[in-house]
Amino acid sequence: MAATDYAGAVRAGTMAAARLHQSLDVRAIIEAHGGAVDVFGAIEMLDLPLLLRPLQGLLGAYLSDPAPGVLVTTQRPMAIQRFTAAHELGHFAMKHQPSLDDESILRRMPMAGLPAEDFQEVEADAFAVGFMMPRWLIQWHAARQGWTVDDFRRPNRVYQLALRLGASYEATCWTLVRHRMISATLARELQQTQPREMKVSLLADYRPQDYRGDVWLLTERDAGTRIDGSRNDLFVLRLKEHSGGGYLWNIEQLAASGFAIVRDATEAVDGDGIGGPVIRRVTAAPDEGGRGSLQLDERRPWEPDPPLSRLQLDFDLTGPEEEGLSRAERRRLLEAA
Numbered sequence: 001m002a003a004t005d006y007a008g009a010v011r012a013g014t015m016a017a018a019r020l021h022q023s024l025d026v027r028a029i030i031e032a033h034g035g036a037v038d039v040f041g042a043i044e045m046l047d048l049p050l051l052l053r054p055l056q057g058l059l060g061a062y063l064s065d066p067a068p069g070v071l072v073t074t075q076r077p078m079a080i081q082r083f084t085a086a087h088e089l090g091h092f093a094m095k096h097q098p099s100l101d102d103e104s105i106l107r108r109m110p111m112a113g114l115p116a117e118d119f120q121e122v123e124a125d126a127f128a129v130g131f132m133m134p135r136w137l138i139q140w141h142a143a144r145q146g147w148t149v150d151d152f153r154r155p156n157r158v159y160q161l162a163l164r165l166g167a168s169y170e171a172t173c174w175t176l177v178r179h180r181m182i183s184a185t186l187a188r189e190l191q192q193t194q195p196r197e198m199k200v201s202l203l204a205d206y207r208p209q210d211y212r213g214d215v216w217l218l219t220e221r222d223a224g225t226r227i228d229g230s231r232n233d234l235f236v237l238r239l240k241e242h243s244g245g246g247y248l249w250n251i252e253q254l255a256a257s258g259f260a261i262v263r264d265a266t267e268a269v270d271g272d273g274i275g276g277p278v279i280r281r282v283t284a285a286p287d288e289g290g291r292g293s294l295q296l297d298e299r300r301p302w303e304p305d306p307p308l309s310r311l312q313l314d315f316d317l318t319g320p321e322e323e324g325l326s327r328a329e330r331r332r333l334l335e336a337a
Contacts, residue, residue, distance in 0.1 A: 003122070010122060012126070013125065014127070014130040017090070017131040019093075021037075031140065033226055034144075034224060034225025035164070036082075038228075039085045040085055040326040040327060040329075042131075043085060044326065044329050044332060046092075048069065049069035050071075050326055050329075052072055052326060054074050055071065055072075055074075058071070058102050059072070060073060060084040060088045060101045061100045061101060064097070064098050065098070070085065070092065072084050074321060074322055074323050076320070078166070078228075079166060080168065082132065082166050083168070083171065086127065086128035087124045088101070089128075090124035090127025091120075093127065094127065096124065099120070104121075105124075105125060106171075129171075129175055132166065132167055137165065138165070138175070141161060141165070145160075145221050149181050156202075156217075158176070160216070163229070166228055169191075169195050173187040196211050199211050202215045203215060204263065205263070206283050208285070213229075213230055213232025213233040214234075216235050217238060218236065218237050218313070219237075220239060220240070223311050223313065225313050227316070228316050229316070231288070231319070237281070237283075238279060239282070239298070239309075240279060241278050241280040243277070243278055246300045246301075247298050247299060247300055251264060254284050254294070257295065258286060258287050258288070260286075263281075263282065264282050267279040286317050290318065291315060291331075293312065293313070294315060295310065296311045297309070
């Protein structure tokens, strides 16, 4: 039954997202492998036809006749593509009428609390938020990173959370409000710091050609997870190195994983004195957008085994989605070959 008020529409969309999470076993998959909710993978698993096209004036569309299907633009960043795809998936999951969706789906997101009259669209927006950024997923990433709610007062923490959720920085701010983790006033204050400022700070004295890509701050806490990013993304690895004991991170392994080292520096760890561990801060750029695994070992060069520490993670830097098959469909075809 269609919602008749704003709160009811938000509640209906959120509950529909939770039901689909349960039927697709999304939580178990993320707890085993890390990363963000794979929106395009969910569409593929449901055999919902998807077309990626350079749409003019639209972010996406849901069609129901003669059979259900969705359209998503190729002309926007990956976070917006993912939110759009989740919105269209919501239309499908909730058996909505056909919908042509423009920029308004970003302006009226339910976490912003803006009034709306079209409750079908409010349901789809709420579904998208609930599907991409459920409370349990935010808590899971926070526990893994050692973040508390107080950390979400810091723009750089919210930015790194946004990357791990596969969402925009703005959407993540308002989702934290929706989950009552921060206030609306704080969300507005956080958005006064733009992602570009945080990228510049993270990259220190390295200057890329442009700042279109995201900058991931990775530590040992990211071991065993997966990174879903874009071709222009950069990694800043901040790793504790026990060089006083002869242990060094084997940075050459980055090159073997398809990354170029563009900055390599060490920082002292306060209070440990001479001979204590240092922080190895390495900035790495993918040679070309691709997918694979990254593994770094901290070991004494003269002792082959075992390493003192290891950072291993999977990455897919082939985003944003391009015209043709989605990345999820391409992965499935490669695995089946």
